[in-house]
Amino acid sequence: MYSMWLTEEQQQIWRNYLVMTSRLQSAMQRQLQQDCELSLSDYDVLVALAERGPLRINELGEALAWEQSRLSHQLRRMRGRGLVERQGSDDDRRGASVELTDGGRSALALAAPGHAELVRRVMFDGMSPARLRAFGAMAEAVAQRLTTSQTRRTS
Known part of the structure; x- marks a missing residue:
């Protein structure tokens, strides 16, 4: 009954894609937690800020494709751990920006090699x-x- 929405081939590809992304997310989460006590969300924020420099909070949300509430909660947790700092007024979210701290840069430097090795091994090794x-x-x-x-x- 449900196969009428997608062809059999499309359905199989879609299911394989869902399994792949779920397993990849879990593997990345485990690797980051074990190696450096970061979540995948922490890592995503650190990478975005390292690549683009200090960003206004709305620009960071756009770069990550995250909802404002998710980003606000994530940044609050990361500020509490000394990974990022917020600049600007708490009253004016449009003017506030966020940037890496020295602790955030250190955490990213510790996390990046293992993360890159995992992604390379599971995604790209053996791919022509x-x-x-x-x-x-x-x-x-x-x-x-x-x-x-x-x-x-x-x-």
């Missing part, structure tokens, strides 16, 4: 250059369609 390009093109196309769809809904 042609498959890698095809996978990259597919991921980019889906992300673009999602961005376009979201832009249409908010316009």
